[in-house]
Amino acid sequence: MNGEHDIGGRHGFGRIEHTPDDPTFHERWEARVFAIALSSGGSRGGVNLDAARHRGERLDPVAYFRNGYYGRWLAALELGLQENGFLAPGELDAWLMGGAGPADKATSARAPAARRGGPMPNLSFTREVDHAPAFALGQAVLTRNHQPAGHTRLPAYARSRRGVIRRIHPAMVFPDTNAHGLGENPQYVYSVEFDGAELWGDAAEQGTCLMLDLFESYLEPGPPEELP
Amino acid sequence: MSEIHEHGTPEIALRVEALESLLQEKGLLDPAAVDAVIRYFEQDIGPLKGARLVARAWLDPAFKARLLEDPAGAGGVVGVTVLEHLVVVENTPETHNVVVCSLCSCYPWSVLGLPPSWYKSPAYRARVVREPRAVLAEIGLSLPEDMRVRVWDSSSEVRYMVLPMRPAGTEHLGEDALAALVTRDSMIGVAVPRLA
Numbered sequence: 001m002n003g004e005h006d007i008g009g010r011h012g013f014g015r016i017e018h019t020p021d022d023p024t025f026h027e028r029w030e031a032r033v034f035a036i037a038l039s040s041g042g043s044r045g046g047v048n049l050d051a052a053r054h055r056g057e058r059l060d061p062v063a064y065f066r067n068g069y070y071g072r073w074l075a076a077l078e079l080g081l082q083e084n085g086f087l088a089p090g091e092l093d094a095w096l097m098g099g100a101g102p103a104d105k106a107t108s109a110r111a112p113a114a115r116r117g118g119p120m121p122n123l124s125f126t127r128e129v130d131h132a133p134a135f136a137l138g139q140a141v142l143t144r145n146h147q148p149a150g151h152t153r154l155p156a157y158a159r160s161r162r163g164v165i166r167r168i169h170p171a172m173v174f175p176d177t178n179a180h181g182l183g184e185n186p187q188y189v190y191s192v193e194f195d196g197a198e199l200w201g202d203a204a205e206q207g208t209c210l211m212l213d214l215f216e217s218y219l220e221p222g223p224p225e226e227l228p
Numbered sequence: 229m230s231e232i233h234e235h236g237t238p239e240i241a242l243r244v245e246a247l248e249s250l251l252q253e254k255g256l257l258d259p260a261a262v263d264a265v266i267r268y269f270e271q272d273i274g275p276l277k278g279a280r281l282v283a284r285a286w287l288d289p290a291f292k293a294r295l296l297e298d299p300a301g302a303g304g305v306v307g308v309t310v311l312e313h314l315v316v317v318e319n320t321p322e323t324h325n326v327v328v329c330s331l332c333s334c335y336p337w338s339v340l341g342l343p344p345s346w347y348k349s350p351a352y353r354a355r356v357v358r359e360p361r362a363v364l365a366e367i368g369l370s371l372p373e374d375m376r377v378r379v380w381d382s383s384s385e386v387r388y389m390v391l392p393m394r395p396a397g398t399e400h401l402g403e404d405a406l407a408a409l410v411t412r413d414s415m416i417g418v419a420v421p422r423l424a
Contacts, residue, residue, distance in 0.1 A: 008330030009358045013351035018367045022344035024270045029241040035265035067240050069348040096246045119268035123312050125385040153383050205361045208377045213384040
């Protein structure tokens with residue numbers, strides 16, 4: 001998706017406000033919204049991290065930046081609760097304005113009281129597949145000019161670029177379909193190395209390269225004779 | 229872009245409070261579970277876990293080999309639970325590694341805790357993929373010109389942690405003292421451990 005979130009390589013963001021000792025949360029609301037999202041999620045049957053990421057990406061450009069990282073968590077949480085039928089559109093605003101009661105008291109009957117298991121979500125997206133990887137270590141590849149309207153994990157700056165396979169990860173859940181309820185479609189993930197100049201042209205810094213984890217269907221065999 | 233409030237407007241705190249009340253009233257949320265999640269991320273995990281892995285790797289070549297090959301298994305040896313598909317990348321005199329997630333803010337929570345604000349900032353995500361040397365210098369790490377810089381944009385389910393080089397002059401130090409030299413920044417790759 002060509003959204004505001006895809007900002008790798010963009011200009012105009014200024015200096016990095018680096019602080020060596022940064023607290024886990026700066027404000028209590030950040031802690032609350034993060035923990036509410038992990039505790040309820042608004043969905044049943046496990047966390048769909050891809051769908052959650054895509055909710056954050058669908059914010060309008062101003063909203064995306066307005067309240068920072070945890071502001072995006074809040075917006076994505078509200079959207080998820082709405083999409084899963086736990087929160088009616090406008091319900092939270094009505095509650096804020098006048099303390100009107102929940103529009104749908106019946107939700108409690110079908111609500112997961114709290115997520116089961118530990119405080120960390122299950123972050124295992126590795127899956128067994130019954131075929132071999134399509135690409136080999138050291139192989140030259142070309143990224144597709146892949147720009148779907150939905151969720152994807154190929155950043156814009158790395159479309160139609162030549163790289164080399166440096167590591168083959170196990171097959172993992174494919175975000176492009178999983179985010180949209182179209183199945184896990186697990187596929188191999190590759191660490192692909194790109195030379196700085198391949199990505200940034202004349203502006204590249206000397207002696208830099210970039211590694212990206214790319215799903216198999218983002219890649220095509222590359223023309224080795226054109227590689228440096 | 230410093231005019232952007234990275235920590236939100238005052239009204240957002242009220243909104244979160246209202247959402248929490250509403251979800252509680254609906255029976256969707258257990259406040260004790262929320263408190264437990266906060267406690268876990270503020271107190272139970274953090275960069276000390278990663279620092280433990282680094283210090284042991286500096287002292288024990290066999291452990292280091294295992295950490296690079298199988299981080300979850302190596303973590304088990306020193307009592308560090310690795311929950312992500314973690315990859316540990318080693319700094320050498322030839323190559324310096326730095327980690328980012330340009331599309332969101334992927335980070336190895338279980339070994340480094342939640343990421344610092346600057347890691348999640350639009351400025352870091354936008355710039356370090358394009359001009360890592362300039363960004364590192366701005367943050368305080370000037371690398372030799374002949375040292376290669378490798379940026380890991382962890383834009384999927386794979387999470388990265390940098391294994392920094394052991395500083396010279398630390399031969400007499402034990403594991404705890406070594407771990408104390410390993411900062412979160414050095415495991416992201418925007419700093420290197422230094423003898424205080």
